[in-house]
Amino acid sequence: MDQADIPALLSRLASDEDAARKMAVFKLQSSINDPAFADVFISSGGLVILRRLIMTTAGNTLAYSLQSLTRLLEVDMGWDIFDGPTAGELVERIVELIVTNPLVNILRGAMSILVALVGRSQSSTGPGPGLGLGSPPEALGGSAGSRAPGAYGFRALKPAVAVYPQFFELVIQQLQSADHALCANALMLINALIRDAISSDASGGYGTGTGEEWSKFIKRLQDLGLIRAVYNLLQSSALQDLAQPLLEFQSLTKVLLRKWREVRVDLERPEHRRALKGLHLASAPERRHINGVPAGADDGDAAKKGSRKHNPEKWRRLGFETESPASEFETAGFLGMMDLTDYVRKNEDGFQKLLLEHSTRPLHERCPVARASLAVTMILYDHFEVDKTDFDDIRAYLALDDPKAQDKLFRPLLLQWSRLHTAGLHAFFRLWKATGAHRDDFDKVAELVRVLIEQVVGQANRTKDVFEVEEELQEYDAARLREIQMGLLELSFEDQWGSHLSQVREELKHEALQFVKEQRVRCLLAGSWFTKPMPQARQQESYNKRRLYQPWRYAKLSHNRRYLHYADFPEKLPYDPGLEALTEKIDLGTISSVVSNVSTNPPEPDVPADLTDADSNPNASTHTLASRHNGAAISNKPTTKITIYSFADEGLSTAAAGPDASATTPGGGGATTTASSSNASRSGDPKEQPILTLYPPNHSLASEWLDGLLMLLNQAPITAETNKLVTLVSEYGLKIRLLNVRLEHMYDGPGAGEACGGGVGVVPSREGLDEDYYYEI
CATH class of the missing domain: 1.25.10.10 (Leucine-rich Repeat Variant)
Incomplete structure (x- = not known):
């Protein structure tokens, strides 16, 4: 116009x-x-x-x-x-x-x-x-x-x-x-x-x-009903039409949370004083057991001690660290008080029962309710990045019709702060009980709750209802949570200390290998019983000759770890024989190799033993036809065997090694062999002969003896069971070291305005140092 x-x-x-x-x-x-x-x-x-x-x-x-x-x-x-x-x-x-x-x-x-x-x-x-x-x-x-x-x-x-x-x-x-x-x-x-x-x-x-x-x-x-109405809009399909005001409301919610946190708890203010008094009254302080009145005291005693007498643990029994609770709200501010009073008001019966249950425990085993509430408040505060209210590239996010972008930008669960705080606090109590935590473990449980919030709340999509989130917080397995925490911790340290962690891993792997070697050698020092198969040539002989067959063999390493002693017995003795009863021995220095059909893969426990035949399938899993526990009956075909070889003189009779040894040729029994020892003959083509064959009755014993012999010969272990044990020990060692590192020990670089001569984060001078140094975690 x-x-x-x-x-x-x-x-x-x-x-x-x-x-x-x-x-x-x-x-x-x-x-x-x-x-x-x-x-x-x-x-x-x-x-x-x-x-x-x-x-x-x-x-x-x-x-x-x-x-x-x-x-x-x-x-x-x-x-x-x-x-x-x-x-x-x-x-x-x-x-x-x-x-x-x-x-x-x-x-x-x-x-x-x-x-x-x-x-x-x-x-x-x-x-x-x-x-x-x-x-x-x-x-x-x-x-x-x-x-x-x-x-x-x-x-x-x-x-x-x-x-x-x-x-x-x-x-x-x-x-x-x-x-x-x-x-x-x-x-x-x-x-x-x-x-x-x-x-x-x-x-x-x-x-x-x-x-x-x-x-x-x-x-x-x-x-x-403002919160519920906006929460429904954030989860609705009309998100694009309402994006700008919804994001603004979400930002204003963070502003309000930040303002509540900035309000200092002051007992001079009537509403703050009333809130603390409400906490005290909600804890049922008039109960006799709480006020220190013995259960059997009469009315006269009760009148003398009276409920009006000041309880020296008035606030500490609620989970505060001191009897001056106002100072403990310094970090969470009035927001922390709001969350705690809201929880107590809505869960008064549960609050009283929790205090009653913990009052029967030693002080160091009680879960500090107030401290836990303040910790959960700050965990949520950090999770939702309340201090960060400026959204970067909002228009770019809004232009994308991508559910993942919307889940990142729109956070309906922020509006359910009170319910998330209550659910997080209940999860804190559950983890405290599940882990058997003490007062000194408070920070560790708080970190578990932080990981839990990140896993459940942080990964919840925009349309996920708060009721489902509450259920997950209550049902999340503590062991699984611990695994996630360790994985996140390892990743964070990997980013910060990647090269140092590699060095630590190598050191721990070497230490674990030495530890497992000692364990395996100690199994050999303790001695073990082995079965012996009946030779095929003797199966048709008379009963009198058959009595010469001795189906049990006992082997044991000498105390000086130089000789392997063994002997055969007609039956398994109820005790382990000593070295003096073992008539045969092998000098470990004469051993050239050890051959076995023990598989390097883990055993398959569901495979029947009688379907496993080492002769026809040398790479099969090491199952054995187990003998009866009392030794009355022995299978004719044990399938797992370990054969020890030595370079022998031409005149050495194979019979000296026993009839079972002569039936085996080097490398022919299975999938695993070792390198020859340093005592091998240096002649043109030395001849190896079996000097001892052992038939372990189960896979664990086979792994112990095979890898134990190899490690005594300075060879690497080869069975899956031993390697798994080495990995387990080294990984646990790494995790224990990581758990002992506090966040403030990590290098964050020099602070702004700090002089090079000193201060936190300053790189130390290398003047006067050589390359002979190490990094200690």
Whole structure:
């Protein structure tokens, strides 16, 4: 519309005919957001006519009028309409429309005007963050900047809200509207009110100016169901249409949490004193066992000790470290007190039962409830990055129609702070009990809870209900949580100390190898029973000759670890024979190799022993036909065997090694062999002969003796069971060392402004040092 047509437009706007007014204001709403047009419109007295239309009309004419004023305020012009003695009537009219009018197009316009009006108090140059900061009014040709500002923010709404006290409740109800634009406007109005409450409370805009009224106002909105309504929107499918106000509300929630934390707990303030007194009373302090009155004391004794007598552990029994609880809220602030009192108020019976249960335990075994509550508060505070309120590249995230990007940006669970705190605190109690923790272990349990929060809350998607999160926090297995914690800890140290950890791993692997070698050698020193198969050639002989067959062999390493003693017996003795009873011995220095069919893979316990045949399948898993425990019957075909070879002279008879040894050839029995010893003959082609064969009755014994013999010969172990044990010992050693490292021991680099001569994080000088050094963890 041309500026020359403005007088005619104003004439039609002032007409008594509703049709003419409706058409004129319909055209007005499409042109008034042009600053040049708006300046002429205002200078021609258009604000007076527009105000009259808002005050007197209804239906579409009213809706177009409200939309016109909204667009005028968007270009930061027309603020004179809220100045003067009649401004209160206009604001009351707009509030009345929100309370009484059911039409969506009227509600949208009315809420948009209030968003601009409330948001203007937060900027002296333009509307608040809800509409975006604009240029100074004089730069746009408007007149508002040349006048003293009127009453903006909640101060402008306060008289009207007093007339219509249901205003806040009805605005929050609009968050459930099916019209997304109306829903967005309602949320922007709430955001503007919260921002204004936070920024202007100290000046008396919300009450007495004591700096306390803002929290009461926020609580009033929460009691009206604000949190649940916004939480549902964050999980809804209308996310794109409501993204901007939802992100703003999420950011304001962090601001509120940060402000609550910054409030220092002061017993001089009545509400803080009442909160602490409520904690004390909720713990049932009148109970006799809590006040130190013996269970068998009579009424006279009770009267002497009386419940009014000060309990020396009044606050420590609630889980505080001292009898001055206010000082322990220094880190979590009033936010920590809110969380603790909210938990006690909603779980009073459980709180009393927990204190009663722990009162029977020694002090160092009791779970400190108050400390645990404060720890969970700070864990949630850090998890949601409450100190970080600026979202980076919000528009880039919003442009992506990616559920993962939305899950990262929108955090509905932030609004369920109280329920997450309660669930986290219950998880703390559960982990304390499951791990058998003591007071000195408090920080370790807190770290487990931190990992739990990261795993459950941090990995929850946007649509996951808080009830499911609470269940997972309660049911998450402590052992699995510990594994995750160790994995995360190892990754973090890997990033910081990668090269040093590699060196430590090598050292620990060597130490573990020596440890396992000693264990295996001690098995040989203890001695073991082995079975012997019946030779095939003797199966048809007479009973008298058969008595020469001795089915049991006992072997034992000498104390000086130089000789392997053994002997055969007709039956397994009820005791282990000593070295003096073992008539045969082998000098370990003469052993050239050890051959075995013991598999390097783990055994398969479900395979029947009688289906395993080392002769037909030398690489098979080492299952054996086990003998009866009393030794009455022995299988004719034990399948696991270890054969010891030696370089022998030409004249050495194979019979000297026993009939079972002569049946085996080097390398022919199985999958595993060793290198020859240093005592091997240096002649052209030395001949190896078996000097002893052992048949272990089970895989564990086979692993102990095979790897024990190899390690005595300075060879590496080869069985899966031994290698697994070496890995297990070395990994546990690494984890124990990592757990002993505190975070402050990690190098963070020199601090800002620190001199090179000293201070935390300064790299020490290497002057006078050589390369002979080590890094101790």
